Amino acid sequence: MSELSFEQMLEGSVKTIRNGEIVQGTVIDVKEDEIILNIGYKADGIITKSEYSNDATVVLADVVHPGETMEAKVLKVNDGEGQVILTYKRLAAEKGNKRLEEAFENQEVLKAPVTQVLDGGLCVNVEEARVFIPASLVSDTYEKDLSKYADQEIEFIITEFNPRRRRIIGNRKQLLLAEKAEKQKELMERIHVGDTVEGVVKNVTDFGAFIDLGGADGLLHISEMSWGRVENPKKVFNVGDQVRVLIKEINGDKIALSLKFPEENPWLCAAENFAVGNVVYGRVARMTDFGAFIELAPGVDALLHVSQISKEHVAKPSDVLSIGQEIEAKVVDFNGDDKKISLSMKALQMAAQADEEGYAEEE
Numbered sequence: 114m115s116e117l118s119f120e121q122m123l124e125g126s127v128k129t130i131r132n133g134e135i136v137q138g139t140v141i142d143v144k145e146d147e148i149i150l151n152i153g154y155k156a157d158g159i160i161t162k163s164e165y166s167n168d169a170t171v172v173l174a175d176v177v178h179p180g181e182t183m184e185a186k187v188l189k190v191n192d193g194e195g196q197v198i199l200t201y202k203r204l205a206a207e208k209g210n211k212r213l214e215e216a217f218e219n220q221e222v223l224k225a226p227v228t229q230v231l232d233g234g235l236c237v238n239v240e241e242a243r244v245f246i247p248a249s250l251v252s253d254t255y256e257k258d259l260s261k262y263a264d265q266e267i268e269f270i271i272t273e274f275n276p277r278r279r280r281i282i283g284n285r286k287q288l289l290l291a292e293k294a295e296k297q298k299e300l301m302e303r304i305h306v307g308d309t310v311e312g313v314v315k316n317v318t319d320f321g322a323f324i325d326l327g328g329a330d331g332l333l334h335i336s337e338m339s340w341g342r343v344e345n346p347k348k349v350f351n352v353g354d355q356v357r358v359l360i361k362e363i364n365g366d367k368i369a370l371s372l373k374f375p376e377e378n379p380w381l382c383a384a385e386n387f388a389v390g391n392v393v394y395g396r397v398a399r400m401t402d403f404g405a406f407i408e409l410a411p412g413v414d415a416l417l418h419v420s421q422i423s424k425e426h427v428a429k430p431s432d433v434l435s436i437g438q439e440i441e442a443k444v445v446d447f448n449g450d451d452k453k454i455s456l457s458m459k460a461l462q463m464a465a466q467a468d469e470e471g472y473a474e475e476e
Contacts, residue, residue: 243279306362307359407442442457
C-alpha cells in the first residue's frame, strides 16, 4: 500500500462543498469590497459587496466584523483562482421569499421600509426579498407624487406571490380601506342627529365643503354654512380648517352637516328686534323688478317693495338702489310664522315731511 502524500491527506481532512450548498463560516477579514470567511474548506470563501446586499451605499465594515459567524450560499466552488465565491443576499432573499410566502398564505400584515420610489409604485425589502407595491395599491386615494414615501416604513399585505416570475405584489390600499371602514363603523355608532362634533375641512367645492369627522366625511352644503347668505364656500373655508359642526341628517353612510345652530337662529329674537313700527337699518342684498331684499341680520331678509322705496314714483328698484347699499326703513309688517318682514322707506320720508310741515306751521 502506497503512502498518502501530504496534499492527499490534507484534502481528505477537509470537507467537500458543491455549488448551491449552504455553508457556515467565520469572518476572517472585512475589506471595502468583500468579506472573507473561513468555511472549513481548503480555500476561504469570498462574499463580494454586490453579493452581500442590493444597497450600494452599505459599508461592509459597519455591518460585519471579524469573528462573527455567517451563513452563505456557494455560487462557485472555484472561481479560477482557487477562491470559493459565496452569496449572502441570495440566501437571505430565499429566506425572505419563504417568509413572504407564509405571510401571503396567512394574510399577515408586514412592515418594511421603502427602498425605492418608482413612477409606477414603491419597492420594499423584506429580509432581502423585493416586494413591489403598484401606485394604485399604495393609498386609498389617487396620489400622483409618491416621493413622500421614500425611506418610510409602511404596512402592507401580500396579495400576489409568484417568485418564479419575480412577481411579489404588496397592497397597502386594502389595509387603509379596512381601517377606514372600521373607523366609519365606530363613528356611525357614536354620532346622532343633533350632535355637535369637531372636524377638519378636507375639500371645498362650489356647492359646499367636505368635513373629515375622523372615520367618515360629512357634507356641509353651502345653504347650511350660515344663517346668512354665502356666495362662495372657497372664500369661507380652507382645506385643513378646524370646524365645529352640527349633525343635521344621517342617511345610510351619508352625513349632512350644518353650521346653523338652533340657539343662534336670528329669528328667535326677530319679533322683538323687527317689530312693526321699529326703524331698522339694513343692506341691499338683491333686487327684483318688484322690490329689493334687505338683509337686516345674517339670515333675516325683509322685502322693500318698489312702491315703498320713495314717496316719489320709482319704476324699478335699481333706478335708486344698488347692491350693498345701507338703507334706513320702517317695519310695516312682521310675520314670524312665514319669516316675512315688509319695510318702507316711504313711510319714514312721509313722517319726516309731516314733521317739517308741522314745524313750519308752528313758526
